[in-house]
Amino acid sequence: MSGVEAGEFKIVFTGPMGAGKTTAIAAISEVEPVRTEVENTDRVAHAKESTTVGFDFGRITLADGSVVRLYGTPGQMRYRFMWDILGRGAAGVIVLLDASAPGALVQLDVFVDAFIPHVAHGALVVGVGRTDVPNAPSTDAFAARLDARGIVAPVLSVDVRRQGDVMMLVRTLVCILGSHTAHGVPA
């Protein structure tokens, strides 16, 4: 986490295809985000028109002047190699999930397992969308899933289209970072 002391650090948004990583970064970035979206030809995996195959990049400045570089990963397993490239040097990770998608709880495991090795002190926050869809697991179900594996991480219900919701995820992560560094990043 060498970047934290320098007042500039990196946060990675990850999660499966269609969880809203590109939307979340666009919702909060103070610069026009860099996007690498292409046409999605795998409509079986997800019905959406386009999908990120490189990475998203945005930036925000916190109240204390710290600059946060925001990176979004591709969600599909075939882009697993990008997860490690983007995870390297990250101060913290935000895992986004769509509760109404099949296997959302299993997806939580997949992304937590992939990114936990990259972040110190468990700097990880989970944002779950569409928990209001009938039969979708609640945020408690996601928290219990983490708890059962001995992982302590906040799980928040979010609508990634809302700037306030996404900023809440970032602030929560920054709080975790601040509590673990001598020259912590104030929220």
Next chain:
Amino acid sequence: MSKVRPAKLSRELARKVLEGYGEVAGVQCAVLFSSDGFEIASHAADAAASARLAAIGSSLAALGTALAGEAGLGDFERTTIESNGGAVTIMRVGSSRSMSLAVVAGKDAVLGQLLWATQRCCQALAKLLDP
């Protein structure tokens, strides 16, 4: 989906084009892939290798598109990764952004010749896939 996923017949023809291209000095393998990282046809690469090349190649093409756009240079055409063991070229096929070709070449390949041959191959593929 059918717009970018060619029918079986054209896949077979694409594979034939790649086979001919495989004769170019130094070419080790070639993979034609969709912009979202799926293999469409390949030559001299096994299924696992071509799937990985397709995924990584699509990321590079997308990053190339983003970088060219950022620099105000228009559309992505190609990028070449050179290493001490050889070179990999990713080249866009046709004028659409729907597919690209990745070519792996050894040290014995002459880069200029490789790029010229790859361009010819991409032109043949473009005709085939979007007649």
